[in-house]
Amino acid sequence: MIREVDILIAGAGPAGCAAAYDLAQAGKHVILLDKRSFPRHKPCACGLTRKTLKALRYSVDPVIERVCNEIVLQSAEAATTEPDSRRARSTVRVKTRNPICAMAVRERFDDFCLQQTLLAARQGGSIELRKIDRILALRELPDFIELDIATPRGPETLRAPILIGADGSNGQTRRLVEQHGEAPSHDDGFALEATVPYTALPATLPNGAAPHDLVFDFAPLPGGYGWLFPKADHINIGVGAFAPATGASHAQLKQVTRALLLDYAQQKLGVTTLSHITGQQLGMGGHTYIPRGRVLLVGDAAGLVDPLTGEGIHSAVVSGQAAAAAILECDLNDHLNEVAAAYARHLAPLLKTLTFSHRAARAFYAQPERGFKAMRLPFMRSLILKTYADGLPHTALITALAKLTT
Numbered sequence: 001m002i003r004e005v006d007i008l009i010a011g012a013g014p015a016g017c018a019a020a021y022d023l024a025q026a027g028k029h030v031i032l033l034d035k036r037s038f039p040r041h042k043p044c045a046c047g048l049t050r051k052t053l054k055a056l057r058y059s060v061d062p063v064i065e066r067v068c069n070e071i072v073l074q075s076a077e078a079a080t081t082e083p084d085s086r087r088a089r090s091t092v093r094v095k096t097r098n099p100i101c102a103m104a105v106r107e108r109f110d111d112f113c114l115q116q117t118l119l120a121a122r123q124g125g126s127i128e129l130r131k132i133d134r135i136l137a138l139r140e141l142p143d144f145i146e147l148d149i150a151t152p153r154g155p156e157t158l159r160a161p162i163l164i165g166a167d168g169s170n171g172q173t174r175r176l177v178e179q180h181g182e183a184p185s186h187d188d189g190f191a192l193e194a195t196v197p198y199t200a201l202p203a204t205l206p207n208g209a210a211p212h213d214l215v216f217d218f219a220p221l222p223g224g225y226g227w228l229f230p231k232a233d234h235i236n237i238g239v240g241a242f243a244p245a246t247g248a249s250h251a252q253l254k255q256v257t258r259a260l261l262l263d264y265a266q267q268k269l270g271v272t273t274l275s276h277i278t279g280q281q282l283g284m285g286g287h288t289y290i291p292r293g294r295v296l297l298v299g300d301a302a303g304l305v306d307p308l309t310g311e312g313i314h315s316a317v318v319s320g321q322a323a324a325a326a327i328l329e330c331d332l333n334d335h336l337n338e339v340a341a342a343y344a345r346h347l348a349p350l351l352k353t354l355t356f357s358h359r360a361a362r363a364f365y366a367q368p369e370r371g372f373k374a375m376r377l378p379f380m381r382s383l384i385l386k387t388y389a390d391g392l393p394h395t396a397l398i399t400a401l402a403k404l405t406t
């Protein structure tokens with residue numbers, strides 16, 4: 001038997017929830033599929049910038065563990081072996097009166113967002129959350145999408161005019177859509193993370209950072225950075241590379257290993273063991289994405305992680321909302337590409353920003369030391385900070401970076 005619904009959404013992360021929330025509020029019947037039961041772990045440092053908090057439809061205060069007004073940026077010269085004076089030259093502290101970034105733990109953040117989403121249905125709308133084992137097949141027919149799914153109760157077929165592919169960087173929808181030649185190009189990054197409880201730290205940290213510092217560190221690897229994100233009772237430590245978006249090679253992606261992360265943890269935090277090391281690809285390259293047909297890719301499935309910063313939750317939320325807005329303004333029985341065209345229109349401002357980011361990432365990561373020098377200039381510092389926190393158009397930033405790196 002084939003079950004028919006208004007909208008199918010694959011993936012209940014930030015992108016899928018953002019879309020489901022707006023659709024259910026507008027009275028649509030949504031089936032939200034996920035292969036995991038929530039709360040579930042997802043590798044992510046869960047730094048929530050001001051623009052992310054603004055984009056969300058509800059306050060996430062209940063799951064915010066810390067608010068950071070300062071970012072510590074470190075260059076490749078900031079190695080622990082450097083004398084103090086030299087180390088100070090390769091560290092930039094950027095402080096503001098307003099919070100730059102809020103810290104949450106991803107497992108709790110996602111579960112909270114999912115619960116808010118499930119409460120969103122208004123005007124007769126509904127969201128049915130379904131745990132599935134996997135998607136078996138996707139058929140795009142002239143008037144609808146059919147999805148064969150494997151569930152704990154056996155195989156099933158679902159039919160809807162539209163499928164929102166929100167199943168992340170390793171999800172199946174992007175691959176299935178690729179078979180039709182409609183998916184964004186693959187340009188993925190890769191990042192590894194672990195947690196270190198404050199109680200496991202030595203009395204003094206080896207390179208002079210404070211335990212609650214929010215650190216972006218361009219030392220550990222080319223084409224990416226290491227980070228320290230302070231939570232309530234632990235530090236989320238990680239390393240990530242964003243090649244080839246940054247002009248780095250696939251070989252550099254392979255440098256993101258457990259050994260690199262362990263080495264980095266030893267250098268920065270003086271710890272020799274790490275628990276909960278997990279990693280995942282970051283969906284990138286979506287700045288060239290042209291939606292087509294009845295499958296709208298959102299978030300990491302569409303490759304929308306910012307290649308300059310590695311930030312992806314903001315894009316996930318904004319693209320999920322853009323897909324919902326497109327669906328709500330179209331008659332779904334109309335011409336095949338009408339919804340896709342509306343989605344492209346709603347997505348355009350985000351893709352424009354990501355295109356700028358792509359260029360900025362290439363300029364910055366090609367010569368991080370020169371890029372880092374730029375950050376020492378007060379006007380560059382405030383521009384970078386505003387772009388990261390608020391998502392200002394990067395035009396001025398690109399121009400300035402281009403000047404400094406050519």
Ligand SMILES: Cc1cc2nc3c(=O)[nH]c(=O)nc-3n(C[C@H](O)[C@H](O)[C@H](O)COP(=O)(O)OP(=O)(O)OC[C@H]3O[C@@H](n4cnc5c(N)ncnc54)[C@H](O)[C@@H]3O)c2cc1C
Pocket residue numbers: 010011012013014015016033034035036042043044045046047048132134135166167168169170171172173190191192193238278279280281282298299300301305310311312313314316
């Ligand atoms: C180590 C690391 C650190 C990061 N740190 C940050 C950060 O600090 N700030 C930030 O903004 N971004 C960060 N990111 C990026 C961010 O995690 C992603 O961009 C974001 O999660 C994308 O959201 P999404 O909803 O598109 O996908 P996801 O969050 O990946 O959600 C996808 C959902 O789909 C489900 N799914 C997968 N396959 C299927 C399937 N076949 N069928 C049904 N469901 C399926 C999954 O279980 C999951 O629930 C980080 C990423 C990594 C890897």
